Amino acid sequence: MPDLKWGYVCQGGRRREQHEIKFKQVSVNGFRGIELKSGTNRFSPTGRPDLIEINFGSAHNFVEFLHSCGIDQIVSYYYDPGIAFLEESSAGRSAAKIEDHEGIVESTRSFAKFLRDVGGSCLVVKAMGSYSREAPITETKTKTIAECWNKVGKMTKEYGVKTVMHINCLCAMHSTEEIEKLLSLTAPDLVGLALDTADQTIAGIDPVALYEKHYARIHHIYCVDALAADTVGEYKTVAGTGQDGGPGFTGGEKKIEQWYGAMGTVNGLVNFPALIKSVRQHNYSGWLVAENRQMSNSAHGCMLNGYYIKRVLPALQG
Amino acid sequence: MANIKWSYMDHYSMPGPRGNTSPYTSRALADEFVKTIAGLGFTGFDTFARSLPGRAAMFGSVKNYLDFLKERGMEKIVGAFHEYSYVSPTRAPHVRSTHDNIFRDVENIMRINDAGWGLEMLITMPASTYWQVEPVTDEKLHAMADIWNRVGKLTIANGIKTACHHEFWCGLKTMEEMEKFYSWTDPQYVYFYCDTAQHQIAGNDPVKLYMKYHDRCCGLHLKDTHVVDATGDFRIPPDPEAQAPHNTRWFWNMGEPAIPPYGPGLVDFPALFKALKDYNYRGWVSVEHDGTSDYPESTCTAAWYMDNVLKKIYS
Numbered sequence: 079m080p081d082l083k084w085g086y087v088c089q090g091g092r093r094r095e096q097h098e099i100k101f102k103q104v105s106v107n108g109f110r111g112i113e114l115k116s117g118t119n120r121f122s123p124t125g126r127p128d129l130i131e132i133n134f135g136s137a138h139n140f141v142e143f144l145h146s147c148g149i150d151q152i153v154s155y156y157y158d159p160g161i162a163f164l165e166e167s168s169a170g171r172s173a174a175k176i177e178d179h180e181g182i183v184e185s186t187r188s189f190a191k192f193l194r195d196v197g198g199s200c201l202v203v204k205a206m207g208s209y210s211r212e213a214p215i216t217e218t219k220t221k222t223i224a225e226c227w228n229k230v231g232k233m234t235k236e237y238g239v240k241t242v243m244h245i246n247c248l249c250a251m252h253s254t255e256e257i258e259k260l261l262s263l264t265a266p267d268l269v270g271l272a273l274d275t276a277d278q279t280i281a282g283i284d285p286v287a288l289y290e291k292h293y294a295r296i297h298h299i300y301c302v303d304a305l306a307a308d309t310v311g312e313y314k315t316v317a318g319t320g321q322d323g324g325p326g327f328t329g330g331e332k333k334i335e336q337w338y339g340a341m342g343t344v345n346g347l348v349n350f351p352a353l354i355k356s357v358r359q360h361n362y363s364g365w366l367v368a369e370n371r372q373m374s375n376s377a378h379g380c381m382l383n384g385y386y387i388k389r390v391l392p393a394l395q396g
Numbered sequence: 397m398a399n400i401k402w403s404y405m406d407h408y409s410m411p412g413p414r415g416n417t418s419p420y421t422s423r424a425l426a427d428e429f430v431k432t433i434a435g436l437g438f439t440g441f442d443t444f445a446r447s448l449p450g451r452a453a454m455f456g457s458v459k460n461y462l463d464f465l466k467e468r469g470m471e472k473i474v475g476a477f478h479e480y481s482y483v484s485p486t487r488a489p490h491v492r493s494t495h496d497n498i499f500r501d502v503e504n505i506m507r508i509n510d511a512g513w514g515l516e517m518l519i520t521m522p523a524s525t526y527w528q529v530e531p532v533t534d535e536k537l538h539a540m541a542d543i544w545n546r547v548g549k550l551t552i553a554n555g556i557k558t559a560c561h562h563e564f565w566c567g568l569k570t571m572e573e574m575e576k577f578y579s580w581t582d583p584q585y586v587y588f589y590c591d592t593a594q595h596q597i598a599g600n601d602p603v604k605l606y607m608k609y610h611d612r613c614c615g616l617h618l619k620d621t622h623v624v625d626a627t628g629d630f631r632i633p634p635d636p637e638a639q640a641p642h643n644t645r646w647f648w649n650m651g652e653p654a655i656p657p658y659g660p661g662l663v664d665f666p667a668l669f670k671a672l673k674d675y676n677y678r679g680w681v682s683v684e685h686d687g688t689s690d691y692p693e694s695t696c697t698a699a700w701y702m703d704n705v706l707k708k709i710y711s
Contacts, residue, residue: 095653102651103696106436106703148704344424375411377692382428385435389469 082354084387085111085153086380087300087369092123098147103377105148107384112144113154113202113367116189118163127192128165137195153365154200154298155189156244158323160207173205173226174212174219186230186241194237199364200298201234202272203227205243205251205260210319212250220251224263231268242270242298246324247280247337248313254283261295272298275348276338276371277324279304281313286352293360301353301368301383303339303346306332325371338371340382342390350386351394399677400711402702403440403474404433405617405684408691420447420454427468432692434469436699441465442682445476445505448513458512474680475517475559475615478505483528490529490536490567495543502547506554515556516680517615519589520544522560522568522577527631529567534576540568541580548585557614559589564598564625564646565636571600583612591617591684592663593647597625603667610675616668617684618698620650620661637686647686649694651701665701666709673710 086109091097104112117125123133124140134140141152159171159182166185171178189201206212206223231241243264245257261271273296278285289296312318312330320326328335339346357366368387373379409416410432412425419429433441443451455461462472480487480498487494487501502518509515522540523529529536548558560577562569568577578588588609594617595602606613629640637646654660672681683702688694 093655095655098653099693099697102700103693106696106700108435148700344427373411375690375692377690377696378411378428378432381432381435381692381696385431388435389431 082357083111083153083365084109085113085365085367086383087115087156087367088112089115089117089122089124090376092121097124097143100376101144101147101149103380107380108388109368109380109384110150111153111365111367112149113156114152115156116158116161118161118165126163126165127188130192137192141196152193152196152198153367154198154202155193156202156204157186157189158204159185160204160211172207172212173203173223174207176222176225179226179229182226183229183233187233190234190237190239193239198239200240200242200272201230202242202244202298203230204323205245206249208248208318208320208323209250209252209314210248213314215251215256220256220260221263223251224260227269228265231265235268240270240297241268242272244272244274244300245277246274247277247308248318248320248323248327252281252313254288257283257288258292261292266295270295270297272296272300274300274302275350275353276300276302276304279347280306280308280324280327280337282307282309286349286356289353289356293356293362296362297364299353299357299362299364299366301341301350301366302371303341303343303348303350304337305339305343305346306334306337307347328372336372338373340370340373340379341368341386342382350391354391354395398711400672401440401680402438403442403680403682404438404695405442405682407444408685410691420451423454426454426464430465430468430470433695436695437703438683438699439469439471440474440680440682441470441472442475442477442517442519442684443473445478445508445518448473448476448508452511462512462514472514474515475519475682476505476513476515477519477561478502479521480524481521483524488524488528489540489543490523492539492542495539495546498543499546499550502550506550506556509554509556517587517589518547518551518556518558519561519615520547520558521563521566523566525636526565526567526569527633527636530631532567532573537568537573537576538580541577541586544586545582548582548587552585557587558585559587559614561589561591561617562594562598563591563637564594565630569598569630574605578609578612586612587614588612589615589617591619592665592668593617593619593621593686596621596662597623597646598630599624603664603671606668607671607675610671610677613677614679616681618650618665618681619684619686620648620652620663620665621646622648622658622661624662645687647688649685649688649698650683651697651705652694665706669706669709677710
């Protein structure tokens, strides 16, 4: 059985010292790889390959810097087509609009090339926007979205990088059936799925069952706990209009301010031991990526996640 | 078997439901706190002696609390800090008429320890704040030496070393004062506890101090600083550490990047660990953070430095 590979989503920070502190924090807590998140302008020094070049001189310099902090590699980049990239004079794009497809393919090309150059494996794409922005789901819309990611996947394959779709708990595409429909319309050799333990749980989907059914298409797994499930469809209300996807999900009828927690949170809903057991059984070779979402102190969240992967999971597996 | 075991001084602030809070506000928060520190590789805690009864009460008994620690990967409470920062009419180490009270206080701590704490050290400030002690005369230093000899004899009979920790603002801080004090105390009873930042701020080299008193050193607090007290804040009332007129921050975590306007930290930790290795130090080393704005972040940075720099020199 392959060893599990643990990574951590890293975003934020503008000064070099802040990045150093953050990367060292991730590495000392046992996470050897990082995922970057797309962003724009000088507020996001690691948000795009061209911003990394401006801030670090080159991708190579950035990787050397990561190594000096104890990080082995960049695993993936999370790409949100809805970001109004100032660098591209884009007002934000959507996979549901066919007129945006060409722009999305060209925009993601630099990310794919970067991942190839640094040894990363996955371009994680936000498959679709939130319900408030892109509902309703129709047959045509689903096909258009699938077509977009097929095109992106064909492009990233040229660089040896996988494209995987991420569907968060606010996504217009919400149910298991809708996700499976989208998956069926994408080519297995071009597009995969990024399982998200928290977002799927919040949306009422059992992530372990989803993995069991679609493990052959799941090439990336986010390991975040969920503290509550959206049982009354709050994602369709004002509460679901948060701009940063799932982490923007607060308030609403159930007055839940925090939906996400570190792995192993007391009363957390995700069955991580079952997931890890399944992942091992299916010889999963991708990365397991933890993330701070809605936690008020990122170091504290990282430490809790670190304790879980270093002490709890190994003890459960004997 | 490791030569060095790592402990963490547990004054800390962590995120809670209503903002930053002490880890012992609730057992749920304590659970998170202990896990996060254990996850970084620490196996012991140091705390304040005055916290021990409350800690036992919170968990139902000393055994319950220690089991709580062990279940999460920690061994024990290693050292308990006890001090008389401010002079009072009844307690001041440099005032002989208060010595019986100080001795009874420590007797009480020994009774607390008898409940099963298993403490290894009683860490104490050997003098009260400098502005309340000065002038620091030989007579006052003799008085301090006498009380800590007396206390140390009591604690060592209980398996606990009395270790003196010199704040940069305490009435026993210069090389000359320390030299007299340690020559007038019995090495069987009075030990040296090296706080790297405190000595650096006071204008003393903690590495040289460790080398000088290595045979009496039973523990260290590792923290860094960017400042030396060049303005005499150490003697300005009311509280030179927390209310210094010329400085709002004295302490930083070790391993922090050089953040402007400061350069690298002043403590030479690699040299210190080479000295620990040269003198074959065996025992606990404690990481401490005093007054950082983000305790979890500082702890991670220090732990990274511990793992990637210091342990490679000596462990």
